[in-house]
Amino acid sequence: MKALRVEKKGVAVREVEKPQLEDEALVRVIVSGICNTDLEIARGYAGFLGTIGHEFVGVVEQSPDATWAPLSA
Numbered sequence: 001m002k003a004l005r006v007e008k009k010g011v012a013v014r015e016v017e018k019p020q021l022e023d024e025a026l027v028r029v030i031v032s033g034i035c036n037t038d039l040e041i042a043r044g045y046a047g048f049l050g051t052i053g054h055e056f057v058g059v060v061e062q063s064p065d066a067t068w069a070p071l072s073a
Contacts, residue, residue, distance in 0.1 A: 003051045004032075011042045016051070026062040029053075 003016045019026065033055040041048045 004053050005051055006041055006049055008049065011052075021062065021064075023064055025060050025064070027056075027058040028061045029056045029058040032056040 001016060001018050002013050005012055005014045005016075032053055034053070035055055037046075038052050038054075040046055041052050
């Protein structure tokens with residue numbers, strides 16, 4: 001899966017390993033926005049390295065709770 005990563009040399013889309021989740025949902029992101037905090041991080045103001053982004057719309061791919069199971073087409 002792909003992730004937007006902040007690295008020492010800037011921001012890059014990288015292939016990352018799919019997380020193995022037990023108590024959380026896995027969401028396939030369809031569209032994502034960028035907030036001011038993401039921009040500050042990407043510009044290096046926050047001293048953060050890692051995956052950013054939290055404003056998105058997606059589809060639940062995996063969930064520990066059957067009420068949140070993916071819908072069938």
